[in-house]
Amino acid sequence: MKRLGKVFESLRTENRKGLIAFIMGGDPDVETSTALLKALPSRGVDVIEIGMPFSDPMADGPVIQMAGQRALEAGCTLRNVLDMVVSFRKDNQDTPLVLMGYANPVYRYGVDKFALDCAEAGVDGVIIVDLPPEEDQAVREALGNQFVDMIRLITPTSDAGRLETILDGATGFLYYVSITGITGAAKAKHDKVAAHIEKIRAKTDLPIAVGFGIKTPNDAQEMSALGDAVVVGSSIVEKIAHLSGKSGKVDQGAPEMTAVLDHIGALSGALKPAA
Amino acid sequence: MQNERKPPNSFRKAPDERGHFGPYGGRFVAETLMPLILEVEKAYLEARDDISFWVEFDKYAKHYIGRPSPLYHAEKASKHFGGAQIYFKRDELNHTGAHKINHCIGQILLATRMGKTRIIAETGAGQHGVATATVCALFDIPCTIFMGETDVKRQAPNVFRMKLLGAEVRSVSSGTGTLKDAMNEALRDWVTHVEDTYYLIGTVAGPHPFPMMVRDFQSIIGKELREQFQDRYGGLPDTLVACIGGGSNAMGLFYPFLDEREVKLIGVEAGGHGVESGEHAASLTGGLPGILHGMSSYFLQDENGQIKDAHSISAGLDYPGIGPEHAWLFDHKRVEYVSVPDQEALEAFQLCAKLEGIIPALEPAHAFAHVAKIAPSLPEDHHLVMNLCGRGDKDIFTVADMLGVKL
Numbered sequence: 215m216k217r218l219g220k221v222f223e224s225l226r227t228e229n230r231k232g233l234i235a236f237i238m239g240g241d242p243d244v245e246t247s248t249a250l251l252k253a254l255p256s257r258g259v260d261v262i263e264i265g266m267p268f269s270d271p272m273a274d275g276p277v278i279q280m281a282g283q284r285a286l287e288a289g290c291t292l293r294n295v296l297d298m299v300v301s302f303r304k305d306n307q308d309t310p311l312v313l314m315g316y317a318n319p320v321y322r323y324g325v326d327k328f329a330l331d332c333a334e335a336g337v338d339g340v341i342i343v344d345l346p347p348e349e350d351q352a353v354r355e356a357l358g359n360q361f362v363d364m365i366r367l368i369t370p371t372s373d374a375g376r377l378e379t380i381l382d383g384a385t386g387f388l389y390y391v392s393i394t395g396i397t398g399a400a401k402a403k404h405d406k407v408a409a410h411i412e413k414i415r416a417k418t419d420l421p422i423a424v425g426f427g428i429k430t431p432n433d434a435q436e437m438s439a440l441g442d443a444v445v446v447g448s449s450i451v452e453k454i455a456h457l458s459g460k461s462g463k464v465d466q467g468a469p470e471m472t473a474v475l476d477h478i479g480a481l482s483g484a485l486k487p488a489a
Numbered sequence: 490m491q492n493e494r495k496p497p498n499s500f501r502k503a504p505d506e507r508g509h510f511g512p513y514g515g516r517f518v519a520e521t522l523m524p525l526i527l528e529v530e531k532a533y534l535e536a537r538d539d540i541s542f543w544v545e546f547d548k549y550a551k552h553y554i555g556r557p558s559p560l561y562h563a564e565k566a567s568k569h570f571g572g573a574q575i576y577f578k579r580d581e582l583n584h585t586g587a588h589k590i591n592h593c594i595g596q597i598l599l600a601t602r603m604g605k606t607r608i609i610a611e612t613g614a615g616q617h618g619v620a621t622a623t624v625c626a627l628f629d630i631p632c633t634i635f636m637g638e639t640d641v642k643r644q645a646p647n648v649f650r651m652k653l654l655g656a657e658v659r660s661v662s663s664g665t666g667t668l669k670d671a672m673n674e675a676l677r678d679w680v681t682h683v684e685d686t687y688y689l690i691g692t693v694a695g696p697h698p699f700p701m702m703v704r705d706f707q708s709i710i711g712k713e714l715r716e717q718f719q720d721r722y723g724g725l726p727d728t729l730v731a732c733i734g735g736g737s738n739a740m741g742l743f744y745p746f747l748d749e750r751e752v753k754l755i756g757v758e759a760g761g762h763g764v765e766s767g768e769h770a771a772s773l774t775g776g777l778p779g780i781l782h783g784m785s786s787y788f789l790q791d792e793n794g795q796i797k798d799a800h801s802i803s804a805g806l807d808y809p810g811i812g813p814e815h816a817w818l819f820d821h822k823r824v825e826y827v828s829v830p831d832q833e834a835l836e837a838f839q840l841c842a843k844l845e846g847i848i849p850a851l852e853p854a855h856a857f858a859h860v861a862k863i864a865p866s867l868p869e870d871h872h873l874v875m876n877l878c879g880r881g882d883k884d885i886f887t888v889a890d891m892l893g894v895k896l
Contacts, residue, residue, distance in 0.1 A: 268794075268795065269664065269795040269796045270664065270669060270670075270673050270781060270782075270796050271673075272519070272673045272676045272677060272782070273519045273521075273677070273680065274677075275677075276663065279663055279664070283664075286795060291793045292793060292794075316780075317517060317780040318779045318780045318781055318788070318790065318794040318796070319793060319794035319795065320794070321778075321779060321780055321794065322777070322779065322790065322792070322793060322794030323793075323794065343519050344517045344518060344519060344780065344783070345517065346516060346517075346518060346519075346520050346523045348507060348515070348516055348523075349515050349516060349517055366520075367519070367520040367521075368520065369519075369520050369521040370521075371520075371521050371522075371523075371524045371525065371683055372520065372524070373524060376523065376524055380520070391520070391521060394521050394680060394681060394682075394683050394684075395521075395680055395681040396677045396680060396681065399681070
C-alpha cells in the first residue's frame with residue numbers, strides 16, 4: 215500500500231486527525247531546509263508538504279512568497295528539492311511527502327522526467343496550484359505512470375458541477391482550500407466549511423485535508439473536526455524566516471530551530487485525541 | 490506542449506472550446522478561480538451572439554472613443570524613406586490616447602451585464618489603468634488598479650490621472666515590483682473577491698476567454714482598416730506592422746487579415762538593450778514556452794523556469810510574456826516577429842514627430858523603427874500600414890531624460 219493511503223488509514227483506525235506541515239523547499243537554504251525536513255516526523259507531523267519555489271506564486275500570500283524568494287536567492291532549484299527528498303528517504307520510509315508548487319518550473323524541468331525523478335526520490339504526491347483538472351492531464355498521467363498521486367484542490371467556489379470535474383481523476387487525498395483567498399489569509403468560517411465538506415463526503419471516500427488560514431494550535435484543533443487532516447503553512451514558514459542568514463550555523467539545538475519545531479509540536483499536540 | 494506542426498486550414502477558427510491555440514492558451518488558474526473564469530466565458534459567448542451588446546459597443550466606440558480612427562497616408566514619411574507607401578491607423582486619436590479603451594469598453598459592458606460591482610486591473614505604463622479608470626468612472630463602478638512600485642514612481646502623471654478618475658491605485662512591492670507582479674497581485678485579489686469582482690485584463694493574455702475576448706474587441710481596428718483601405722485604394726494592404734508587448738493592438742490589427750495569406754503581418758517586440766544582452770522584452774525571439782498568468786505561451790525565463798524581468802524603454806511593452814495567439818502564429822510563421830532595441834525606438838520617436846507632426850507613444854515608435862528599416866527596399870506601389878496605437882504625451886519625460894534634457 216502507498217504511504218499516503220497507509221497514513222490516512224491509520225488516522226482513521228486511531229480515530230485521530232492528521233497534521234500536514236508545509237515548508238518551502240530550500241528556505242532559507244537547502245542545507246537548513248533539509249535538516250528541518252528530517253526533524254519534522256519526530257514532532258508529530260503525519261504528512262509533509264514541500265514547496266517548490268517559484269518566482270511568481272500567484273496563489274500565495276506575502277509569507278510564502280518571501281520564503282520562495284529566500285530559497286531562490288539561495289540558489290535552490292527543483293532538482294535540489296528532489297534531492298532533499300532523496301536525503302529524507304534515507305532515514306524515513308514512512309512519512310508521505312507531497313510536493314507543492316506551480317506549473318512552469320515543472321514544465322521546464324520536463325513533465326516525464328519530473329514524474330520519474332519524483333518516483334525515484336520517494337515523493338508520494340504532487341500539488342500544482344495552477345493546473346486545474348482541465349489542464350492537468352499531462353502531469354497527472356505522467357505521475358500516474360510512476361504511481362505518484364496528483365492531489366487536487368477543492369475550494370469554497372466548487373459547486374456541484376465543479377465537484378464532479380474535480381473528483382473525476384482525483385487521487386491520494388483532496389486538499390480543501392477553506393477560504394477564497396491566498397495562503398496566510400484569515401481563517402475560514404467553521405460552519406460554512408462543514409456544510410460544504412459534508413457535500414463532498416457524499417460523493418467520495420478520498421481523505422480530505424483542510425488548509426489555508428490555519429495558524430495556531432487552537433485553529434488546528436477547531437478545523438480538524440471538519441476533515442481528516444489540517445494543513446499548516448504560513449505560521450510555520452513565518453518562524454522559519456528567523457533562520458534566514460544563519461546558514462551553516464543552524465543545528466537542531468539552535469533557538470530559532472527549536473522555535474519552529476516547538477510550534478509544530480504544539481500543533482500536533484492540539485490534534486491528539488483527548489485522553 | 491508539443492508544437493503542432495501542421496498549419497490549420499484557417500487561422501481565424503482558434504481558440505478551440507477549451508481556449509487553446511494549438512499548444513498555447515488554456516486556463517492555468519487556481520481552482521478557486523475556475524468557476525468564475527467559466528462564468529466569464531459563458532457570459533461573453535452569450536454577449537457575443539447578442540446583437541444588442543454590439544449595438545451598445547458600437548455606440549460607445551463611435552461617440553465616446555471617437556471611432557473609426559482615421560487611416561492616414563503618411564506621404565512625407567513615404568517620400569523620406571523612398572519606397573513603400575506608408576499609412577498610419579490612427580488609434581492614438583482615441584479618447585485616452587491609445588487603443589486600450591477599445592477592450593475596456595467591451596469588458597465594462599460585459600462586467601455590468603454579469604452584475605459585477607467592482608473592477609480590478611493591472612497596469613504597467615498606466616495606459617490600461619487610465620483606460621480602465623475612465624470606463625469605471627463612466628459606468629460608476631469602483632475600481633482598484635494594481636501597479637508595480639517601480640512603475641508608480643516612473644509614471645507619476647498617469648497615477649495622478651487614475652486618481653482623478655476616481656480609481657484606487659495600489660502599489661505592488663512584491664516580487665520585483667513591475668507589471669508581472671502587478672498581474673500576480675491582481676490575480677491574488679481576484680481569488681479573494683471572487684463574488685463581486687471582475688478582472689479587466691489589459692491585453693490578449695491571461696486565462697481563456699480573455700485572450701480571445703480582448704482580441705475580438707480590439708479587432709475593430711483591423712475591421713475598420715479593411716473597409717477604409719478597400720474604399721479608398723481598393724483591395725488589401727500588402728503589409729501590416731504593429732508593436733507587441735502582450736500583443737493586444739497587434740492582434741486587433743492582424744486578426745481580420747489572418748486568412749489573407751498575401752497580406753504580410755509583422756509584429757515588433759521590444760528589444761531593450763538588445764536580445765543578446767538578456768535585457769529585453771522580446772518573449773518570442775528571446776523567450777521559451779511556459780506557463781504563467783493563467784496561460785501557456787512564451788515567457789522570458791531562466792533554465793529552471795523562473796520568470797525573468799523584462800526590460801524596455803517603453804513601460805507598455807515591459808512584460809515578460811506574450812498573448813497565446815501570438816505564440817501560435819509565431820510557431821506557424823503566419824506572422825513574422827522581429828525586435829527593435831530601445832535606441833532605435835528612441836530615434837524613430839523623434840523622426841515620426843519631425844516628419845509627420847505626430848508624437849507617437851514609445852510603443853508604436855518600435856513599429857515605426859521597423860517600418861524605417863523595411864520601407865526603403867519596397868516598391869512604390871507597396872502599401873504598408875502601421876498601427877499608431879498610442880500617442881506620446883505620456884512619454885515625453887522618459888524621452889527627455891534619455892536625451893539628457895531637463896524639463
